[in-house]
Amino acid sequence: MKQVWTRKDLIGLEDLSREEIIHILTTAQAFEEALKTDPRKLPNYAGKVFINLFMEASTRTRVAFEMAALKLGASTTTITQSGSSLTKGETLRDTAQNLEALFADAIILRDRTSGAAKLLSEHVKVPVINAGDGAHEHPTQGLLDAYTLCKYFGQDLSGKHIAIVGDIRFSRVARSNIWCLKKLGASITLVGPTSLVPKEFEQFGVTVSHDLDALLEDLDAIMMLRIQKERQGTDNVPSLGEYRKLFGLTETRAKRLKPEARILHPGPMNRGVEIDSVVADSKQAVILEQVSHGVIVRMAVFHLCLSATQNTLSA
Ligand code: CP
Secondary structure, eight states: OOOSOOOOOOOSSOOHHHHHHHHHHHHHHHHHHHHHGGGSSSSOTTTEEEEEEESSSSSSHHHHHHHHHHHHTTTTEEEEEEEEEGGGGGHHHHHHHHHHHOOOSSSEEESSSSHHHHHHHHHHHHOEEEEEEEBBBBBBHHHHHHHHHHHHOOOTTTEEEEEEEOOOOOOOOHHHHHHHHHHTEHHHHHHHOOOOOOOOGEEEEEEOESGGGGTTTGGGGEEEEOHHHHHHHHOOSSSHHHHHHHHOOOOHHHHSOOOOOOEEEOOOBTTTTTBBBHHHHTTTTHHHHHHHHHHHHHHHHHHHHHHHHHHHHOO
């Protein structure tokens, strides 16, 4: 039987086939079931050590990777930029190769440079998992968002209309979601000001809109993104108040969504800017479900990449 997953690394969702994405989601589903009913059915990675190499701030992604490792019996160590020898001029590549020499079994990398995870994956034998590289991709976020949507709509998202609203231009989350959700069949509209959602995004096979109010009643899901000031050289919106008025998911706008439509946000949220507090805490919001699904999906990713590595080494 053909093996669906043969990759050592998870760098992005652009390169993955629909079959590979569904395989990750189905593996995650089986792990979630095992966690609830009989954790002994989960694979056991006792003795393995996964290293979180986080060169940018993170709460959800870093802790979710740690939790995923712990639930599989593995241990983790976290290295941040300020606490590492990168501050002494060591390169990221040298750092990763040293971690491998220190018996790391997998490296999870978050870095501000697009392409950093791909580069490392070419210089170490252990799995490299991209936890966000610049504005390029955040594949496990895309997978956990898809996992959350599939809970409500099934794994075939054909006919579902999903809006991703906000700072698309600087968002790795938006890019990973575009690749993933399109492969699952969804129609995607990117919404925001022209400065943050340029027409060029249409080449990804999505619709671009600058008018959120024209879409609300038609949506099955809406994903709100924060304005990523840390990645923007200059201000791309006149003021946060003006931005909220045009593109914020206010209570008035949320009331126009279908009752079964789901509201997503990858976090961290800026309440009162892209999403109002009352909306973020509403029944239609699945934001904390997304966070929990991040653990499950990352368990599946660890397992698949480690299994593929093991198969390659023993072949
Ligand atoms: N969604 C996300 O990547 O959040 P963190 O930056 O807190 O990891």
